[in-house]
Amino acid sequence: MSEWKKGDPMRISIDKIKDAKIVNCSCGGVMFSEKTMFKRLSAFISPSGKEELYPLQVIICDKCGKVPAELNPYDMVPEEYVATSIKLDNKITK
Numbered sequence: 001m002s003e004w005k006k007g008d009p010m011r012i013s014i015d016k017i018k019d020a021k022i023v024n025c026s027c028g029g030v031m032f033s034e035k036t037m038f039k040r041l042s043a044f045i046s047p048s049g050k051e052e053l054y055p056l057q058v059i060i061c062d063k064c065g066k067v068p069a070e071l072n073p074y075d076m077v078p079e080e081y082v083a084t085s086i087k088l089d090n091k092i093t094k
């Protein structure tokens with residue numbers, strides 16, 4: 001499992017970003033949207049001692065609506081919503 005991290009855009013040149021591989025979903029999609037998923041915290045584990053909803057930001061593929069495995073930090077997303085595999089060796093055609 002790899003953790004998705006936001007890089008610091010100020011510390012890397014545009015050319016290096018341009019040469020980097022595009023993350024794509026197993027369906028081929030390259031555009032993603034942020035969605036919110038909620039976990040229900042029981043009174044036993046909730047810091048407030050009451051049942052609470054805990055929001056989690058997840059990234060979904062705009063094409064198939066699933067979460068690429070690479071963008072599923074902590075494996076929180078239910079399996080049926082996770083895209084099977086991710087292609088990292090995609091070729092960028094110019």
Ligand SMILES: [Zn+2]
Pocket residue numbers: 025026027028029061062063064065066083
């Ligand atoms: Zn997809």
